[in-house]
Amino acid sequence: MPRQIRTILVTYPEHNAIAEAKSLADTAGYSVEKIVTQKNITGSRYGVGRGKALEIQDLVNNMNIDVIIFDEVLKPTQQYNLSKLCKVETIDRERLILRIFESRASSNESRIQIRLAQLRYDMFRARDKVRLAKKGEQPGFFGMGKYDADVFFLDIKRHVTILKRKLEREERRRMLYRIQRSKLGLQTISIAGYTSAGKTTLFNALTGESKDVGRELFTTLTTYTRAISVRDTKFLLSDTVGFISKLPAYMIDAFKSTLSELKYSALVLLVLDISDPILEVKRRYDSSIRVLNELAVPVGKIFYVLNKADLVGESEGVKERVDKLDMINRENCIAVSAKSGLNILNLKELMVKFICSR
Ligand SMILES: Nc1nc2c(ncn2[C@@H]2O[C@H](COP(=O)(O)OP(=O)(O)O)[C@@H](O)[C@H]2O)c(=O)[nH]1
Ligand SMILES: [Mg+2]
Known part of the structure; x- marks a missing residue:
């Protein structure tokens, strides 16, 4: 395996901003060695203040960093100034998102x-x-x-x-490609949801112990799509780039075409991070449904996977939170932990049941 590209991530101090930016960097395949935060990262000369810029310069030198990832839109002059100061490439948020799309x-x-x-x-x-x-x-x-x-x-x-x-x-x-695929007789289950909801962790949990069936047969498959088999039922499981908050308007077509395959999925697992503050979960649920609707995915094909159930305390149980979400088809919903494995087997059963009942 080639050496991973070592990066410093510059973002806002809020927990959600950090988690999202980190997941975006992961999705693009970068290794985040250090996270640097500042309240305002839209400042004039370097994006961050001069003191912070010098701190980044120090870190780059001491930690053998290859690339600075800047979780904001940078003007070319800012990008240039920071790169010149630190002597490494600087990638801003939009470039990072474009790289993710490109890789997927x-x-x-x-x-x-x-x-x-x-x-x-x-x-x-x-x-x-x-x-x-x-x-x-x-x-x-x-x-x-x-x-x-x-x-x-x-x-x-x-x-x-x-x-x-x-x-x-x-x-x-x-x-033509679609016709070929359906000739193979395999239906696709896709994993959608916002960045850092836990899509890739879920993908790994679901594909982990299931045997990879005849992968060599499917030359069109990527690392993000696997043919798996649960109780003799075979299907394709696909991890998607997912939804990205603050997506600039000019990227929407690229985003939609990257996710256009969702339309032909037999089932879409919509992963929500249930440990987020409930209003945030609700907001993400609403906008996810809106996007899936725009991508022509019927609600009947959506399964809600409430992930990170391990982080939801006893006092405010999952059920109580679900009540507040006011979901369409709320019976199509399961709380899991992709990390601990909680309910993953049950989810698999539901997936197979859904595929077989079609
Ligand atoms: N506590 C907990 N953390 C999780 C769970 N699933 C994922 N994570 C963490 O959430 C972060 C984002 O996960 P990832 O799968 O990369 O999200 P993606 O951007 O949707 O693919 C990672 O740090 C994961 O370890 C879970 O069930 N419980
Ligand atoms: Mg991912």
Whole structure:
């Protein structure tokens, strides 16, 4: 295995912000060695204040850090200043999300949508970059020394037109792929939910002791999809990128196409972190349902997995919390702990029952 990329994560001090940013970094495959927090990380020169920036510089030097992950949107100048100070690459929140999408793109169509979003990201930053290049601070950066911003924009626009045409051709290919998949006779169960709800932990718990059936047969499968078998019933289990809070508008198409397979899933396990404050759980439940609806997933195919039940104290039991959620089809709901294994076997039974009753 290649050496993991060692990172410092800069985020807000709130527990939820830290947990989310850490999960995003994990999902992108980075190893978070240190978390640095500050109340305001949108400051002018380095994103963080000068003192904090120097602290990060120190940590980078002492901890053999390869990359700084900055859990906010950075202007190119800020990114440049921090990178120059610390002598390592700085990735901002949007770049990080784009990298996650890129690593999880399941179809050519989503790869193209992601490419479009990446171009947008670059386009927003082009003007600033040109300015930097002109000041001679980043010679050869993007080859922009010679180029004018307008030329660059035009170039990107042309690129976008070509990609959109490709996209239309992709539609047809995707149909064929789906037909092939259903010919294998396997239905897909997908795991959805917000970042850090515990999707990957659940995926591992569910695939852990089940035998991987004929993986070599499914050349289209990725590390995030496994063919598994529970009591002689075979199906595909798929871990998704999930929902990301504060997703910028220009990334929505890329996000949706990355998750478009959900529409063809026989069952969607919607993972909710039941240990969050109840209003937060409710808010995430509501917006998850809204997104699933937009992705054309019928409510009847949604199963609510209330995860991290091990963290919910006796005093405020799971049931009481469930009552407050006011869920549609609340009988399709199970409290589990992906970490401790609590109720995982029961969940498997329910999944099989659901698949077989179709
Ligand atoms: N206490 C507890 N922690 C959990 C449970 N499931 C996941 N976690 C933790 O929650 C964090 C996010 O989990 P992860 O599976 O990466 O979430 P994802 O972003 O939805 O894939 C990790 O630190 C996990 O160890 C659980 O059932 N109980
Ligand atoms: Mg995950």
